[in-house]
Amino acid sequence: MxxxxxxxxxxxxxxxxxxxxxxxxxxxxxxxxxxxxxxxxxxxxxxxxxxxxxxxxxxxxxxxxxxxxxxxxxxxxxxxxxxxxxxxxxxxxxxxxxxxxxxxxxxxxxxxxxxxxxxxxxxxxxxxxxxxxxxxxxxxxxxxxxxxxxxxxxxxxxxxxxxxxxxxxxxxxxxxxxxxxxxxxxxxxxxxxxxxxxxxxxxxxxxxxxxxxxxxxxxxxxxxxxxxxxxxxxxxxxxxxxxxxxxxxxxxxxxxxxxxxxxxxxxxxxxxxxxxxxxxxxxxxLQLDLQPLPRVAEPRGIDYVELNTDDLGALTRQIHQLGFRFVGFHRTKPHVQLWRRGQARIVLTEPIEPEYAPIVPADESTVALAVSTPDAHSTASGTYLRGIGFAVADADAAMERALLLSTTEVPREQAHDEKVLRGVFAPDGSEVFFGDGDGEDPQWTDEFGTVPDDRQSAIDHINLAQPAHHYDEAVLFYTSLLALTALPSQDVPSPSGLVRSQVMSSADGAVRMPLNVSPDHSPNALSRGAGSPAATYPEHVAIACDDIFTAATTAVARGLKFLAVPQNYYEDLAARFDLAPELLDRLREHNILYDHDAEGEFLHFYTSTIGSVFFEMVERRTGYRGFGAPNAPVRLAAQHRRNTES
CATH class of the missing domain: 3.20.20.150 (Divalent-metal-dependent TIM barrel enzymes)
Structure with missing residues (x-):
């Protein structure tokens, strides 16, 4: 064509x-x-x-x-x-x-x-x-x-x-x-x-x-x-x-x-x-010479989220408070570590200054992608979402399709005995990797060690901020590479203006990614890091659990300070929903937000922001598929207060 x-x-x-x-x-x-x-x-x-x-x-x-x-x-x-x-x-x-x-x-x-x-x-x-x-x-x-x-x-x-x-x-x-x-x-x-x-x-x-x-x-x-x-x-x-x-x-x-x-x-x-x-x-x-692409199915789920941080103590403390367990350091990259909570995995990477980067000889023990200095993101400062690993049916086909769609491959150090992982850069500068997922622990986790964890927990969704000029590009990127569907967009009010939000989702909901465009010049806009193409609105990783009150109790015991929810919210909640007083008190006590629709219930709480990343713990009851959209203005206002006060 x-x-x-x-x-x-x-x-x-x-x-x-x-x-x-x-x-x-x-x-x-x-x-x-x-x-x-x-x-x-x-x-x-x-x-x-x-x-x-x-x-x-x-x-x-x-x-x-x-x-x-x-x-x-x-x-x-x-x-x-x-x-x-x-x-x-x-x-x-x-x-x-x-x-x-x-x-x-x-x-x-x-x-x-x-x-x-x-x-x-x-x-x-x-x-x-x-x-x-x-x-x-x-x-x-x-x-x-x-x-x-x-x-x-x-x-x-x-x-x-x-x-x-x-x-x-x-x-x-x-x-x-x-x-x-x-x-x-x-x-x-x-x-x-x-x-x-x-x-x-x-x-x-x-x-x-x-x-x-x-x-x-x-x-x-x-x-x-x-x-x-x-x-x-x-x-x-x-x-x-x-x-x-x-x-x-x-x-x-x-x-x-x-x-x-x-x-x-x-x-x-x-x-x-x-x-x-x-x-x-x-x-x-038909006269047009129509060229096909390798066909890819929707991803089966999210293997991991990678966060880059120069505040490792604060970040590991917070994810520990959320119930994550330390698995170990990568066996050849001591600046990289893995944490898990059930099937929710977070890879943490500390930036490496180029002058201290290890020199890896290009011999029979390494592949051609081995480099002597890390990529641009590895030297960036701040805490930000660096990349996402998607579990797909055929990683090679997904990668081939991505390259044919004019993406840029992420350079990656790779020893001969390590799992080959390949990925490309997304429009916002983050990295998207493709892994062969079958519901079990992916093979690459062995490079960090083994910590059994059979809890019913996984990454529920990832909320990504997008530069305004490249928002449409991001929608096409995830549609064309991963066969995700763009749901109708919504405008969410915040103290700094309207935030446009559009969810990219697989049909079964195994992958959910709201894409947000933050208001221009928002005081909440934080940098993804030195390698970032633009300042970004805070992004967050939502973790699914089967009992949010147990998760909240554990987090409080470990010292987590939730994002504070105003009393006015709970008074309004009581007016909107016929909730038992005991449930309302428990929600208020732990700063847990609530939503309900014809399909089920949604309970969730938020952490404070570190750099440009915060976490959300969620519990979905029965068939609820949304994201607690009525509560988004409450969260945005609470974050605004916290950021401006600090």
Whole structure:
């Protein structure tokens, strides 16, 4: 599948955008007219740069406000079009995007529009240029793709075709069935964008809130499968208007965009393969070379959480108070230790100064990844969540898929007799490792020693903070690499503003990861460490237990100071739920919060924050699957008080 990206998706100069697209691995680009106009380079120089980078120039866009006008205006529009055709010829470009008229259309008459499209086609023929007519969702008279196609079909000109844009079609909720009527050769271009589910005018929605496929709420797998079934054989391109993307790192955004297309391509490939006959998707007409990815199932659970800390005493004291048992130091890395509580495992890593890092000779006892200095995270200061190990059915397939989705592998020291663990960097700078999990203790734990622990405890969920500019990237990362599902987002009020939260979850709930975007300039924002791409809101690890009151009693006996919950909360709790007075007193005594829904009950308490990490102990009763969302403002306010007072 040939991939393309519109330069409007990226920040920077036109030259920087072309370089980023090529480095990311795109086959071609759409040239957004404004990017060319403001460039100091000539059209010929721009074309030469693209060619030197191995990029095709797939589309010049947009040409606006052409059809549905009187003859005087139409003559002026033809003159304007010819100037653009001449410019495109200088660049070797052969396809232009014609948007349905928004501003100057005065005649809502199909016959007039058809005639004007034909005459434009005659002009385009002189320059060997194809015109892709697109229905803008807010077009004056033409705003639906099927009407645009009816006009193109009636014009019956070899140089006039249509452009299908997922945003303009899906934002209006148009019936997609008529896509199958369009011959693939008359679809001159295809543009893709996803979007979150918002209630707002479609123009503002389009101009500010588009995202890459997999980062929004639409089923683009279904959309692309329908288009592929027509026999379309051209580029599959991204056209995303997004305020955050236009401010973010150019190269990073380009990589995120290509990842979205490769993920979508694999989904569509699987869609065609999985259909018994494929006839309803037009498999016999398929022209796109759809490349699959190694298939991965949802992770079976979380093997471990790794925390980096320069305050080892405080952190080990707190997890001991939560009932964790010390397993041991790693047999070759004395700065790394393992703690466990049932199946909940926490790896603690102390930073190593580079000048004191051990030198490991690269001989037969080590593999090629052995290095003489630790990676950037190992030297970072502070206490922060460094990485997560996921138990997956096939670690090799998961790693291969991750690398094909343009991720970066984490360098790791590896002795010959140690379990091979491989992982990649997540968008927030943390590490994601893949382990073959089968419900038993993973093999790598033997490298720390053996401490039996059959308690019913595990990592319930991990709450990760995300930089605002890369939040959508994180959603796609976990969707595409681990087959997690993004649940609807929520806004949680805090003393510093609204916190956007979206849960990434496996279907069975074995993996739950709320992703949070903290308010800008929040006093609660703490650094993940020197290796972190941005300051982060505090993150936390939630530990499941089968008796929260026993866990709380043990923690108090060991000196744990809970995050204080105000009396007002318990008065409100009594008003909202018909709780026995004895239960309410026990909740109040231990600063335990409570929630209840039709499926069951949820009891939980929080620790204080060390660096940018705190812990939550939870007990789920019967079928409760949530996270105690009504209690989040209470926790945020309590943390705010504690942080500002200290």
């Amino acid at each position: 040939r991939t393309s990206i519109a330069t409007v998706c990226l920040s920077g100069t036109l030259e920087e955008k072309l370089q980023a697209a090529a480095t990311a691995g795109f086959d071609g680009v759409e040239i957004f007219e404004q990017d060319l106009i403001v460039s100091p380079n000539s059209p010929e120089a721009t074309a030469a740069l693209a060619a030197g980078l191995g990029l095709s120039l797939d589309l010049y866009q947009p040409f606006r406000d052409f059809e549905g006008v009187d003859e005087e205006q139409f003559a002026a529009n033809l003159t304007r079009a010819e100037a653009k055709f001449q410019l495109m010829s200088r660049m070797g470009m052969t396809t232009v995007l014609l948007c349905s008229n928004v501003a100057t259309a005065t005649i809502d008459d199909d016959a007039v529009v058809i005639d004007q499209l034909r005459r434009l086609g005659d002009l385009a023929e002189r320059y060997c240029i194809d015109v892709a007519y697109e229905a803008l969702a807010w077009g004056r008279f033409v705003s639906e793709y099927d009407r645009a196609w009816d006009l193109v079909k009636a014009a019956d000109h070899p140089r006039i075709g249509t452009c299908l844009d997922s945003f303009h079609i899906l934002s209006r909720g148009t019936d997609l069935s008529r896509i199958a009527e369009i011959p693939g050769e008359k679809i001159f271009f295809l543009q893709l964008a996803d979007a979150p589910a918002l209630s707002m005018d479609v123009l503002s929605w389009s101009r500010h809130h588009r995202v890459f496929p997999g980062e929004g709420s639409w089923d683009l797998t279904d959309f692309l499968a329908r288009v592929a079934g027509t026999g379309y054989a051209g580029p599959v391109s991204l056209e995303v208007f997004n305020d955050s993307f236009r401010q973010a790192d150019t190269q990073r955004t380009a990589v995120d965009g290509l990842r979205s297309l490769r993920w979508l391509e694999a989904n569509v490939s699987a869609t065609f393969d999985d259909r018994a006959s494929g006839a309803d998707w037009g498999r016999d007409r």
